[in-house]
Amino acid sequence: MPKLNRRQLHDQAIRRRSLVISSASLFAVCAGLVLLVPMAPGWTAVKNSFFNWDVLVKTFPKLLSAFVVDLKIFLWSAPLIFVLSLAIALARNTRRPALFPLRLFGALYTDVLRGVPVILLVYLIGFGIPGLGLPRPYNSPYIWGTVALVLGYSAYVAEVFRAGIESVHASQSAAARSLGLSESATMRYVVLPQAIRRQIPALMNFVIALLKDVALLSFIGPIEILRQANVYKSLMANFTPYVGAAIIFLCVTIPVTRYADYLLARQRRERSV
């Protein structure tokens, strides 16, 4: 073993010390949770209501199949949100005086739809528009629930795109224009690729949020995972199905969150080089 100089010995001592402290504190917290929580007077009741193994086993398969409904809604909503929000961002970014109405529309759209809770959009659009007397299948809650999600989320995501577009330095488009690219070609080949790549971590956050908010569609009819858990909760007078639903959500959202973090870290490294 090579002989360490005084500085290295000192660093090693500090590292050891912090390792000991962090393990001791982790152990203390875990021991505290494991020992103290069950000592609470209501623990048996809470355990029965929320962490009931029998109920979990009985309800989990159907919760899992109901989650497929959530995934489907997510998979067709996400591309629609991407396209619509990009269009809104571009509308807000126009510079020509003649296109002022478009700019105004973009601003109004983001202001209004960002200001209304998504759950209210789901209710108002999901029950309101079919109430106008649309024939089936055009009054399906899946269609109008999706419309509500897409409208609400595009307002947010459009702002992410707009911020991305504005973060691309003006010299980039000036250079592209001086090379003879048209305005739209500059946007398409020079600005947008950089803008979108820069905003991918922020977009991932919306992917995670959308994954969870899909459950809001349960309020207007579809039996997705939240509704299925809600039915079991009522019939069994037990909240464990909600815990089961939370576990299923986490199995999907944690990997996505980790991936978003990884992308963020990579971007930071690239920028600091």
Next chain:
Amino acid sequence: MKSVNPWGAVSLLSAVLMLGPVSAFGACADGNTLHDGRLTIATGNPAYAPWVMDDDPASGNGFEAAVAYAVADAMGFDAGAVDWVRTSFDEAIQPGEKNFDFNLQQYSINADREKVVDFSAPYYTTAVAVVVKEGSEAQNVEPTGSALRKLRFGAAAGTTSQTFLSSVVMPEQDLLLYDDNANVIAAISANQIDALVFDLPSALFATAVQIDGGKIVGQFPVEASIEPDNFGLLMAEGSALKACVDEAITALKESGKLAEIESQWLGDGAGVPLIDLEK
């Protein structure tokens, strides 16, 4: 040894003086209620007609409001000693202290729920009824199992009507489920569903008042259910009050008072045809 309890004395006295034999249970609720000498009753928020009229349980109008006061009276609490609180279904079943002595909002008694809370003896038994809208394609549907199975159904989530539908009727199309009856009615009005299932009194009320052109197709025979749909008063698990409440309900049944309240507020489903599930 007898501890001095002025409320006990009052209720005992009132039992002897005014209310006759029914109120002899007065003493049994003593010290077992949330607040001494007062009975705290919970109902839904909002509470729906015909169970509670105009969302005002303190008026005593509506079937459940009237039952609540009758039970209170039989337990030795006069109307002035009754306090109302509101809870959702979830609040009623969550672990921990309850903020009510008993809770009534059409809770169906079932074995799974029985593990977590206590139910009184049933105060009402209902059938499940199917409602369609006039002018829709489903308006002339035959009251038979095979005809109904072709319809698109909606129901309030977690209700006995919903379980009945999915486990006994088994429609061919996916069910749509909603938070409460009001949302199911919105869905049938928007033509998103062909038919809905409610308990019979709610169906009678919905077709009379809430749905434009609503029409009851029929009711399912009670024998078809897996367990009869009995409504019970919900109490905390192991509630000391259960014995008194049960006694009160039994007394109300025997005296004919319960039947009287029922016919006053719920009418009867005598004219509603039975659905033939075999056909």
